[in-house]
Amino acid sequence: MRRYLLRRLLESVVTLILVTMVVFAGVRALPGDQVRALAGEEADPAALEQLRHEYGLDQPIPVQYARYVAKAFSGDLGTSARTGLPVADTIRHALPVTLQLSAFAVVIAVLIGLTTGVLAAVRRRTAAEWAANTVALLGLSVPNFWFGLMAVLIFAIAFPVLPASGFVSVFDNPVESFRHLLMPAVVLGSGLAAVIMRQCRSAMLEALGADYVRTARAKGLGGAQVVLGHALRNSLIVVTTIVGLQLGVLISGAVVTEQIFVLPGFGKLTIDAVFTRDYPLIQGVVLVTATAYIGLNLLVDLLYSVIDPRVRVGGAVAQ
Amino acid sequence: MSPLLRPAAVLVAFALAASACSSIGSDEPATSTTGDRPVKAGGTLRVALAEEPDRLDPTLARTLVGRTVFSAMCEKLYDINEKLEIVPQLADGLPTISADGKTVTIKIRSGVKFADGTMLDAAAVKTSLDRHRTLTGSARASELSSVAGVDVVDPSTVAIRLKEPFAPLAAVLADRAGMIMSPAALKARGEDFASGPVCVGPFKFSSRVAQDRIELVKDPNYYDADKVKADKIVYEIIADSTTRFNNLRSGDVDVIDRPAATDVDALQADSNLRLLTSDSLGYQGITLNLANRDGVTKPPAPLTAPYAGPVASDARVRHAFELSLDREAINRVVFRGKYQPACGPISPSSPYSSDAAQKCPPHDPAQAKKLLAEAGVTTPLKVSLVVANTPDGRRLGEAIQAQAREGGFDVQLQPTEFSAALDATDAGKYQMFAIGWSGRVDPDGNIASFVTTQGSLNIAGYSNPDVDRMVAQARATNDQAQRRDLYGQIIAKVQEDLPLIYLYRTVNFTGVSAKVGGVKMYPDGIIRVTEAGFTE
Secondary structure, X not given: OHHHHHHHHHHHHHHHHHHHHHHHHHHHHOOOOHHHHHHOOXXXXXXXXXXXHHOOOOOOHHHHHHHHHHHXXXXXXXXXXXXXXXXXXXXXXXXXXXHHHHHHHHHHHHHHHHHHHXXXXXXXXXXXXXXXXXXXXXXXXXXXXXXXXXXXXXXXHHOOOOOOOOOOXXXXXXXXXXXXXXXXXXXXXXXXXXXXXXHHHHHHHHHHOOHHHHHHHHOXXXXXHHHHHHHHHHHHHHHHHHHHHHHHHHHHHHHHHHHHOOOOOXXXXXXXXXXXXXXXXXXXXXXXXHHHHHHHHHHHHXXXXXXXXXXXXXXXXXX | OOOOEOHHHHHXXXXXOOOOHHHOOOOOOOEOEOOOOOEEOOOEEEEEEOOOOOOOOOOOOOOHHHHHHHHHHOOEOEEEOOOOOEEEOOEOOOOEEOOOOOEEEEEEOOOOEOOOOOEOOHHHHHHHHHHHHHOOOOOOOOOOOOEEEEEEEEOOEEEEEEOOOOOOHHHHOOOHHHEOEOHHHHHHHHHHHHHXXXXXXXXXXXXXXXXXXXXXXXXXXXXXXXXXXXXXXXXXXXXXXXXXXXXXXXXXXXXXXXXXXXXXXXXXHOOOEEEEEEEXXXXXXXXXXXXXXXXXXXXXXXXXXXXXOHHHHOHHHHXXXXXXXXXXXXXXXXXXXXXXXXXXOXXXXXXXXXXXXXXXOOOOHHHHHHHHHHHOOOOOEEEEEEEEOOHHHHHHHHHHHHHHHHHOEEEEEEEEOHHHHHHHHHOOOOOEEEEEEOOOOOOHHHHHHHHOOOOOOOOOOOOOHHHHHHHHHHHHXXXXXXXXXXXXXXXXXXXXXXXXXXXXXXEEEEEEEOOEEOOEEOOOOOXXXXXXXXXX
C-alpha cells in the first residue's frame, strides 16, 4: 500500500509540473505579452523594456519558470500584472463564487431533471412525456449565453423581480444570495437538468419493467411507493454517476454564465486574465485548478484501492 | 477595436459609439452633463466600467479606464473644464512662468487635507512629482521628461525647473502626472501604494476586489465636502457591452461607461435613461510605414521587401490612397453615422483648432488614378493593411478596401490580434496599419510623439526637420495664438508628406439612469461623479 501511495503521489507531482510548464510556455507563446497589454496606447518602447525587466520577462523562459516555482513552493503566487493585487487573494475571492453557483446549479438540475425524468417515464406516451422531452431538448440545445440574456431581459428588465447581476454570499445573506443566484443557477443547470432527465427516464423505464417492481406491485404496494421507493431509488445510481461526470462540464459552463450575470467567479477571472495577458494570474488559476483536479483524482484512486484491493495489487504487479 | 488605435484607445473607439450630437437620431439633444436637477444627499452610486482598471497608483497607472476612478479620489494640480481649458484644482491659480520659460511656479491651495488627515503642502507636491519622475516603471516619467527638478519655495509654493521651455506642462499636470499622493501613505506603503491609495478627493478608497469592484466612500476631509452628495461610489467591472446596458436598464447600476454604438439609439429612446456625449480628443486613421525598417525610435531607413514599395517612397501614391477614401461613407457604413469624419489630429472643440488644422482633402478617385499614373505605378497597386481582428476592425478594413479599389489599389487586409499587431508594427513589419489615439488635452500629446523624428510612437518612421522644428517651437511658447498657428502649419506639412491619414473621430458616450444627477463628462471621456447623486 505504501509503495502504491508513493507511486501515485509521484505521478501527481510530475503531472502538476508538466501542466504548469505547458501553461507557462503557452501563455508566453500568445502574441503580445503582459507588458504590451498593460501599456495600452502609452507604449513608449523604453518604458516597455524597463517594465519587462522589472517583471523578469527579459529572462529566458526556463529561468522565469524556475523563479516562479521557487516562489510558488513558499505559497507566493505573485501579484497580478494588471491590478497589482496578490494573486492568492484574488483567487480566494473568486473561488467561493463559482463553488456556490455550481452547487446551486446542481441542486436545481437534480430537482428539475429527476422530476421531469420520473414524470416522463411514468406518464409514457402522454402529453407530460412530450412536454418533459421538449424541455430536455431545449435545455440541451439552447446556448447558455442566449438563455442568460433572455432571462435577464424578462426577469430583470421587463418584469423586474430579480437582479440582473451581482453576487451575495449565502453565508452573508441567504435570501439575497438566493435572489442573485437563482437566474444564473437555472441557466447554468439547464444543460445538466436535461442530461439527468434523459438518463433518469431511461433508467426508470428499465426499472419499471423489472421483476422486482412487478413483485412490489403484486404485493399490493401503492403507485407512488413503487415508483419512488423502488424504481427511482435504483435509477439514482445511474443519475449520481452522471452528475459526477458532468461536474467538469458544469464548471466550464460557469465561465459564460459568470460573464452574463457579472459574477466575480473563477471562470470570469480566468477569461479576463487571458484577455489582459496577466501571466501571474493565469498561472495562479491554472496551478490551483490543476492541483484541485489532480488531488481529487488521487483521492478517488486511493479510495478505489481501499474499496477494491485488486487495484492496488494490480498496481504493485505492474511495477 | 478600431483600426487605428493603440490599445486603450482602441477600446475607447469601438466601445464608444461616436457621433455628433445631431447624428444620434433622437429629438432629445445629447449633452455632456445630467443637468442642474437638484441632487439629494446620501446613497450609493453604482458605475459600470468597461474594463478592469490597472494599479490604483497614479505613478504606475496606464489604463484610460483607471482615470475615471482616479477622478473621484485623486485630484490633480490642474483639471480641464468643458471647454478644454486648464483650470486649477489643487493648485491655487494657474502657473506663473519665468521669462526664459524654464521655471514654472505653482501656488498650492491652502487648508487642503489628504484622505488620511495629513495636510497638503509644497513638500507633498514635490514628493509626488519626484516619485512620478523617478520610480522604476513609472508611466509618468516620459510625460515629465522635460522637468529638471522640483523645489519647495515655501510651504505653499513649488517651483518646477525645466530643461527647456515646455508649454504643455500644465496640461500634463491636469492628468495623472499632476496627482498628489499623501507622503505619509507613500512612506507606509511604498511601492504597494495601489492597495490603499490615499490622495485628496471627494471620495476615498475603501476596498477593491479584482475583476469585480472598487469601492470609494465620501471623504469628510475633502475641502469641498459640501458639494459631494453620494455616500459611496461602487465601480463594477462589466466588460460585455450588452450586459452593461442591460444592468443599466434593470437598475442594477446607475451609470455605464461606453455603451455600444448599437445600444445608443435604444438608450436614448428609453425615458428612464439618459445619454451623455462629448467629443473625443483623439482620432482614428491609417499609419503608413515610410521608413520604419529597424523598429520604432530607431533612425529612419529605406524599407526592404516585402514592406518597401511606392507607398513608402512616393508621396503622390499616398495622396492617391487618401483621395480614394470617402470619410463620410466610412462613418455612415461602418459606424452607422455615429462618428465624425476627421482629417487632422486636433479635435474641433480644442482651443488650438483652426481652419488649417481641420482642412480636409476631397474624395476624388479619378484624381487618385491620375496621381498613380503620374507616379508611374502599375494598377491595381497591391498594398497590405493591418487591421484589428475584431468585427469593427474588419468592417473598417473592408470599407477601405472597397473604396481604395476605385482609386486603383488592391488592398490586402491583414486582420491581426491587437497586441500582435502592435508588436509587428512597432517592429516596422507592415505597410499600412489602421490605428488611432485616444487623445490628450494639449495638441502636443496628439502630435509630437507621432511625427517627430524617432518619436516614441512614430511607427511610420517619419522624419521631416521642418516638422521637428515647429513641434519644438510650439512646445517652447506659451502664446496660444502662436501655438495654434504652428499646429496648423505642422498639420499642413504632415498632410503633404502623409505618414498618417486621419479618418474619423469618436464621440464619448455614457449612459445614466434618469434618477441620477450631477454626472459630468468632458471630452477626455472621464465620468466625473464629484457632485453626482440621486435626484430629489
